[in-house]
Amino acid sequence: MDCKEFQQYISPLVDNQIDENKRIEAEKHLQQCPSCFFDFKVESIVKKIVSFKFVKTACPDVLKKQIVFSLVSQEGFFERLLSYLKIIFFSKYLRLSFAIGLILLLSIIISNPFKKDKEKYYKEFASVVYQNCRELKNHNFPEKTIFTTNHDVVKKFISSNGILTPKMPNTDWSIIAAGIESFDKFHAAHLLFQCEEDTVYLMEFDINKAKYSGYLNFVNEIYSDLKSKKYLELNFYDYIIILRIEENILMAYAINAHNRHPHEELISSLE
Amino acid sequence: MLQDSERITRPPIENLDEEFRKEALPHMDSLYNFALQLTQDSDDAADLLQETYIKAYRFWDKFEKGTNCKAWLFRIMKNSFINFYRKNIKSPEKLDYDEIEEIYETIKSNEQNPHNLDREIFDNVLDDEVMEAIKSLPEEFRTVLLMCDIEGMSYEEIADFMDIPIGTVRSRIHRARKLLAVKLYDYAKSRGYNVDEADKE
Structure with missing residues (x-):
């Protein structure tokens, strides 16, 4: 082993982390070379000094x-949360990102996408009602007309009048148009037909049947909101659509927005 | 799962996972020292230590039983340090290794009898000075040296822990000791050690 190679093995020799063959070679060189012996000695002393005099705190x-x-607190949820918070508040960088997260969360709460969702549902529903009213209008029905999606009513009207009109989009509910004077469930609507004004369109949605539809x-959503x-x-466009729950039936009244009278009548009868 | 009543009456330490208690907790002093060396600040060291233990406890199931737990904990601490603390730490002045090597060679040519060095340097250097000298080492040298001399880790463990080849561990330890030798020699001399007097004895 020459000096150059020996230099590589000084530390392993001092730390006793050298394999047996290399150790014998290195020790042999050590005895022959005073310069390398000096280096070895210095490293040994430094190791000794560090090991003995390093003050462990x-x-x-x-x-x-x-x-x-x-x-121990890690086991409980709140304690875990606390310790996370502790870490967060101990570290500058985490503190910053936490603040940003909080701001984001607040902005989400303020903008309330859930509320928007509900509005979206109503809009969708209203558009269905509106669409049907438009289609029904083209049929030139008699002035006093009820439009209903109630299956029992549908059956009755099919047998008595034989008029079956458009289907609700994406549902299996049919809409029937028939001229009737009174029907127990529709007394609110019926009241309106006494008015001199234009037709009020009424649609019923059986909540239970809705379960099997798209x-x-x-x-x-509408049901849970309307219950209270x-x-x-x-x-909606030129219609005012009034929604209401009556004995598990979702009622949708559509009134031409220009006809103030039936609207006011309807509202006062519902209040 | 412990009942609430048990949890209240038992001292908190009893509630920890038994293996964790036996394997990980005894290394707290070593880790605290390592944290001090890394952060150079007792508050930061305390935070780093706490963070390390919380992480270790959370990932205790990831620890391979039977392997070196201390090395595992050191690794967690090093990674936490790199992630959150390093940016705050002022690195010691950059050392010009070539310059140190020159000084070392001068000392080497002045000191005729290496057998005397032991008494001359070892006896004349103070603990504070040793700490100061170690503190002045560049971080990568300091860490490797302390792992070796203070924690008694093997080169292989250090290489594994630092993610560096074993040859780099060797050369860092070698260089670190040379740097320290120059510093400590300087201190010993300034404390009144006199080459001539020592020769007379």
């Missing part, structure tokens, strides 16, 4: 206890 007991406590989501209200009023 004991971890303070308070800190040990605090850490053990924080570890409209389940929005009917559910007497009625809900929506403006």
Whole structure:
């Protein structure tokens, strides 16, 4: 082993991390070369100094206890949350990102996408009602007309009048148009037919039947929202659409927005 | 799962996973020292230590039983340090290794009898000065040297822990010791050690 090679093995020799063959070679060189012996000696002394004189700082007991406590607390959800928060508030960078996250969260709460969702449901529903009213209008029905999607009613009207009109889009509900004077469930609508003004369109949605249709989501949304209200009023193009729950039936009244009278009558009868 | 009543009456440490308690907790002093060396600040060291233990406890199932737990904990600490603390730390002045090598060669040519060096330097250098000298080392040298001399880790473990080849571990330790030798020699001399007097004895 020459000096150049020996230099590589000084540290392993000092630290006793050298394999047996290399150790014998290195020790042989050590005895022959005073310069390398000096280097070896210096490294040994430095190792000794570091090992003996390095002052180990004991971890303070308070800190040990605090850490053990924080570890035990890991088991509980709130404690875990607390320790996360602690980490967050101890670190500048995390603190910053946490603040950004909080701002984002607040902005989400303020903008409330859920509320928008509900509006979207109503819009969708209103558009269905509107669409049907448009289609029905073209049929030139008699002045006093009820439009209904109630299957029992449909059956009755088919047998008595034989008039079957357009289907609700994407549902299996048919819409029937028939001229009737009174029907128990429709007394509110019936009241309106006494008015001199234009036709009020009424549609019924059986909530239970909606379960099997593609409209389940929005009917559910509207239903849960309407349960706590007497009625809900929506403006949709030239129609005012009033939604209301009556004995598990979702009623949709569509009134031409220009006809103030039946609108006011309807509202006062619902209130 | 412990009952709530049990949890209250038992000291907190009893509630920790038993293996974690036996394997990981005893290394707290070593890790605290390592944290101090990394951060050079006792508050940062305390935070780093706490963070390390919280992470270790959370990922305890990832620890391969039977392997070196201390090395595992050191690795967690090093990674946490790199992620969150390093940016705050002022690195010590860059050392010109060639210059140190020159000084070392001068000392080498002045000191005729290496057998005396032991007493001359070892006895004349103070603990504070040793700490100061170690602190002045560049971080990558300091870490490797302390892992070796203070924590007693093998070169292989250090290489694994630092993600560097074993040859780099060797050369870093070698260089670190040379740097320290020059510093410590300087301190020993300034503390009144006199080459001539020592020769007379």
